[in-house]
Amino acid sequence: MAVVIREYDPTKDRLGAEEVDRVCEVGPSGTMSLYTDHLGEPLARIRNSPTYLMLVAETTGPTKQIVGLVRGTVKMVTCGKKTKRGAKISSPIYTKVGYILGLRIHPSNRRMGIGLLLVRRMEEWFKEKGAEYSYMATEKDNEASVRLFTGRCGYTKFRTPSILVHPVYAHRRHISRHVSIIQLSLSDAEALYRARFALTEFFPRDIDKVLANPLTVGTFLAVSENDYQWPGIEAFLKNTPESWAVVSVWDLDSVFRLELRGAPALWRGVAAVSRAVDRMAPWLNVPAIPNIFRSFGAWFMYGLGREGTKKARMVRSLCAYVHNKARGRVSVLATEVAASDPVRKAIPKWKRLSCDEDLWCLKRLGEEYSDGEVGDWTKSTPGSTIFVDPREAFKNVSFFLA
Structure with a gap:
């Protein structure tokens, strides 16, 4: 033909x-x-x-x-x-x-x-x-x-x-009171990424355009200090806290939607029961599974960077914070990290929706x-990020x- x-x-x-x-x-x-x-x-x-x-x-x-x-x-x-x-x-x-x-x-x-x-x-x-x-x-x-x-x-x-996906439940997730979350301005977010993560493999040189895109919901910084006051990007880079993490969020829901097909009737039933119980007894904080068996939206967490001995805790706090912001807007959160990334275990995931x-x-x-300057990139050794x-x-x- x-x-x-x-x-x-x-x-x-x-x-x-x-x-x-x-x-x-x-x-x-x-x-x-x-x-x-x-x-x-x-x-x-x-x-x-x-x-x-x-x-x-x-x-x-x-x-x-x-x-x-x-x-x-x-x-x-x-x-x-x-x-x-x-x-x-x-x-x-x-x-x-x-x-x-x-x-x-x-x-x-x-x-x-x-x-x-x-x-x-x-x-x-x-x-x-x-x-x-x-x-x-x-x-x-x-x-x-x-x-x-x-x-x-x-x-x-x-x-x-690894692609990691987790449902957005109806109830808020707990964030440690010893962690402060700050939303960064576009200029501060760009400066932080370029200063700390520009050496990361596949880092886009036009990160400024990515952050300024209307689909970016925001960039959030977690710091291992209670009631941390943002000093400005220059002061932060000169004297960074012992542990911190940063993430940006992209609204996939505005570009395309997802759907899970072929799920057993038992799965659909358990999910429906969890939502019904949560509606009748919200004080129980049942992790009601959203209806992912029909068209649903997602947020994508990108630029996940971190430093310090408590970086895993900072990452968990950021994921919980984004989860709370996503409630009522989308049904799942997703991210993609290197398979050997040491903080991968700190990112919540639902195994049935994720791809290792x-x-x-x-x-x-x-x-x-x-x-x-770099030779043949195809022969390079993979990094941890x-x-x-x-x-x-x-x-x-x-x-x-x-």
Whole structure:
């Protein structure tokens, strides 16, 4: 079958693209699947990125049909660090990367090489934009996707972060009275991230635009002191408390919604009973499970950084604070951290909704784009932390729950 790969045209391709997305995000029979439900325009999932493109695969002939699509974005991120001779402070090394997301092929048109054509054309666009690397995220058990990228497209299995998801209950969670929570201004949040976390792998150079985006709910700082008074960012950086943590929150609910399908009747019944008991006897503080078996919204916690001996407590306090702010707004909180991150255990999660090992694959597009400072990033050793850009959060959700 002959197909044409071309740029998405919202004036005539929207219905066809939405249909491909819809039929590709339903899990196999007999399993539960967490899938995304788009809110209108398919480009909404990438419009918040600095540079983006959406491609479609369309059949030729008198009856044209969209049978595949892929989205891509380009940005500058940290890939390493450098220290000048005699200097005590390192500076980040940035590289331009392309991110492939939302590769979808209509089930009736698979195994025809359409996915390969879409990926190669997207990589050509990445090169046109000066990207040195291309990367993508998938589930490690998605054999077809892993085989396409690591086998036919030449990608390397690079990082395996964990996606952690937790329901938002009806009641407030406890925050220690020995912890102070402060909401930072945009300028203070940017200064803190650049001063303390710019060396983190995949840290976006345009963090200022991420923080200023209307989808960012706010940036919150937890300090291990009671009634802590914010001294200003300069004073804080000069004399930081012994333990502290910071997190920013992104409103995924405004971009797409989620739904859990295929859940057993017992699960649905237990969840319904928990909500009913909580309504009748709210003083019992029953952890009523929100209705996640129909379309629901989520907040994504990003930029989770911390320091000090009590950093795990600070992280737990921040998660509890965000949980309390999310009540009545969304049904779940989510974040993504490096699999080896030592504070991962401090982040609450519901195992049935979480994914212990997501898979990121990376490919070097060409040495001619390298500045020679970091070498080949695909061969680097993973660190204990990673920065997950909220503009890309949950955009490949289709993992299946046992």
